[in-house]
Amino acid sequence: SGTEPEDNAFTKRLPFLTEADQLKSVLRASRLMTSDRFENSAEHSWHIMLYAWVLSEHAGSEVRIDRVLQMLLLHDIVEIDAGDHPIHGQVDHAAQAAKEEAAAKRLFGLLPEIQRTAFADLWNEFEAAESVDARFAKAVDRFQTPIANLETGGGSWVDYNVTFAQIETRVRPAIETGAPRLWDWLRPQLIAYFLSAKAVSG
Amino acid sequence: SGTEPEDNAFTKRLPFLTEADQLKSVLRASRLMTSDRFENSAEHSWHIMLYAWVLSEHAGSEVRIDRVLQMLLLHDIVEIDAGDHPIHGQVDHAAQAAKEEAAAKRLFGLLPEIQRTAFADLWNEFEAAESVDARFAKAVDRFQTPIANLETGGGSWVDYNVTFAQIETRVRPAIETGAPRLWDWLRPQLIAYFLSAKAVSG
Numbered sequence: 044s045g046t047e048p049e050d051n052a053f054t055k056r057l058p059f060l061t062e063a064d065q066l067k068s069v070l071r072a073s074r075l076m077t078s079d080r081f082e083n084s085a086e087h088s089w090h091i092m093l094y095a096w097v098l099s100e101h102a103g104s105e106v107r108i109d110r111v112l113q114m115l116l117l118h119d120i121v122e123i124d125a126g127d128h129p130i131h132g133q134v135d136h137a138a139q140a141a142k143e144e145a146a147a148k149r150l151f152g153l154l155p156e157i158q159r160t161a162f163a164d165l166w167n168e169f170e171a172a173e174s175v176d177a178r179f180a181k182a183v184d185r186f187q188t189p190i191a192n193l194e195t196g197g198g199s200w201v202d203y204n205v206t207f208a209q210i211e212t213r214v215r216p217a218i219e220t221g222a223p224r225l226w227d228w229l230r231p232q233l234i235a236y237f238l239s240a241k242a243v244s245g
Numbered sequence: 246s247g248t249e250p251e252d253n254a255f256t257k258r259l260p261f262l263t264e265a266d267q268l269k270s271v272l273r274a275s276r277l278m279t280s281d282r283f284e285n286s287a288e289h290s291w292h293i294m295l296y297a298w299v300l301s302e303h304a305g306s307e308v309r310i311d312r313v314l315q316m317l318l319l320h321d322i323v324e325i326d327a328g329d330h331p332i333h334g335q336v337d338h339a340a341q342a343a344k345e346e347a348a349a350k351r352l353f354g355l356l357p358e359i360q361r362t363a364f365a366d367l368w369n370e371f372e373a374a375e376s377v378d379a380r381f382a383k384a385v386d387r388f389q390t391p392i393a394n395l396e397t398g399g400g401s402w403v404d405y406n407v408t409f410a411q412i413e414t415r416v417r418p419a420i421e422t423g424a425p426r427l428w429d430w431l432r433p434q435l436i437a438y439f440l441s442a443k444a445v446s447g
């Protein structure tokens with residue numbers, strides 16, 4: 044019957060897993076490196092988990108990569124309700140944060156109590172960006188788009204008319220705080236790109 | 246200069262991460278639950294990591310979920326060269342296995358030695374399906390499509406004219422071996438679906 048414990052434990056998890064399918068239809072502002080279509084938030088999440096793992100030697104020694112991967116697996120799921128907010132777009136940050144809070148409550152609320160709490164705690168830890176794990180996860184989340192844009196001649200920087208000053212304000216802090224060696228590597232490449240882009244457009 | 250150790254360590258990892266972008270363009274035989282387009286292998290990988298984590302209480306107590314997640318993060322990356330082989334399509338299994346071996350060699354070969362070996366070992370462990378972690382990972386990999394097909398009135402089963410006997414041969418063993426409680430839950434639902442599908446088509 045439906046009250047058999049094992050059935051029940053699984054049946055209670057299915058709505059969350061089904062709902063998660065919708066993250067594949069949330070489109071980001073950035074395009075694939077290897078195709079002209081926009082990236083969705085599910086495949087983005089997969090890719091930055093790979094980034095985090097492959098680049099884990101650039102994390103501080105106290106970073107626990109298994110927790111970082113779990114944070115990145117979950118980090119964008121609120122976009123199912125709240126949408127993606129492009130870092131270089133115009134956005135009301137307070138309104139966006141409220142929408143994401145509500146989304147976290149609804150989506151994690153689909154899970155049984157023990158997982159609901161664990162997932163919500165991990166998502167809140169990521170958002171707060173205070174723990175070493177969350178800081179490295181945030182750095183990696185910020186790192187992928189610049190790499191893709193450098194590889195594709197500008198990408199979303201061109202679409203949004205982004206300047207080097209905006210990168211310094213909106214991208215640098217998270218990367219520099221969570222993965223300073225990645226920032227040291229990235230910065231000269233950004234300077235080279237924005238100098239040449241300015242020369243072309245100006 | 247380019248031989249500075251930190252630069253070098255990162256620069257040597259970038260080609261692998263860039264190449265991985267192509268997994269977002271490998272299409273599977275199954276469609277999204279919530280849209281009519283075909284699923285790609287990158288977003289599929291993200292989704293089954295979430296399945297594995299959410300369903301981890303159905304894994305044996307000796308399963309290490311962090312290793313399962315790492316296996317699932319990597320498991321399809323060989324499809325960048327070898328393509329997806331639908332479980333219900335016609336395929337030369339020996340030729341496919343040889344293509345995947347070659348793909349693993351090329352792709353993991355883009356990484357520095359220490360990661361190359363670690364990633365190749367993990368991928369081989371998944372393919373061999375002998376360890377408890379690999380068995381649970383394989384079970385979850387097989388589990389997602391039936392769930393999606395049940396949720397969408399047949400999905401790829403309809404496209405490929407799949408029978409219950411084929412499910413018993415091609416899907417059941419991996420799920421029953423790696424996550425027997427998930428098979429116990431799934432089986433009656435499969436029987437109900439295929440009985441009604443038969444009634445409709447016959």
Ligand SMILES: [Ca+2]
Pocket residue numbers: 119184
């Ligand atoms: Ca994000």
